[in-house]
Amino acid sequence: MILDIRRIFENYAGPVERKFEADFSQDDFPGYEVPQKVEGMVSAVLEGRILVLTLRETAGITAPCARCLDEVRQEFLIERTYDIREGDWQDEEAELPFTPEGRLDVTQLAREEILLEVPSVLLCSDDCLGLCPVCGKRRPCGCKPQEEDAVDPRLSVLKQLLTD
Ligand SMILES: [Zn+2]
Ligand SMILES: [Zn+2]
Structure with missing residues (x-):
């Protein structure tokens, strides 16, 4: 899903909210898979000159337990907030995946946040004896x-x- 951040700045008339779905079942993740559709929502609220963007997503992952190899299924609820200033998309070092035209690739951002959130070592339970x-x-x-x-x-x- 693509969110046109530049247009939100130019035509702001109140908070923007969009639901999205993303399919990462074919993507590579380190040590786990995301077999089901990820569902999420982005919202953007202008506060003064800063657009506060919030991303929420629910990602269900599967992985082998690092000790006993049994399948682990776990759901991660991820919520992140970013401050965006007008023109941030022209900054080559912007932390968010913008196009030069000011569009934000929400799907890519959702994928990056899963990579940051999910540990690469997962256990079926904390006291798994292996x-x-x-x-x-x-x-x-x-x-x-x-x-x-x-x-x-x-x-x-x-x-x-x-x-x-
Ligand atoms: Zn285990
Ligand atoms: Zn034995």
Whole structure:
């Protein structure tokens, strides 16, 4: 979705609000996917000489848990506010994705904010115990602790005798 910021400055007659949808299901994100449509809203309110732009979006992501690889589904509610001054779109270092004509690519902005918001390491739960190195299943798996941790000490003595 494209929002014509320059026109809002030129013909301001009150707050502007626009809903948008964005499909990022084919895009690359680091360690997760955004398989469903993202829904959001932008609003722009002129306060003195500053246009206060607010972006809100809900992004549902899926990712493998960093410890047990189970699928994690999580929703992120993202809200950001930006101050825009007239002519900001001509600034090559503008933080927002403007065209030189003063149009703002809201879809691209929504995508950038997901990248900033979603951590690249996600867990199915904070106390996920991860996978058992013995049986490969999610812990707790029923393996006895000593089987996971180390070789039985009696066996290691035997092993030493055999190698000496
Ligand atoms: Zn997990
Ligand atoms: Zn196990």
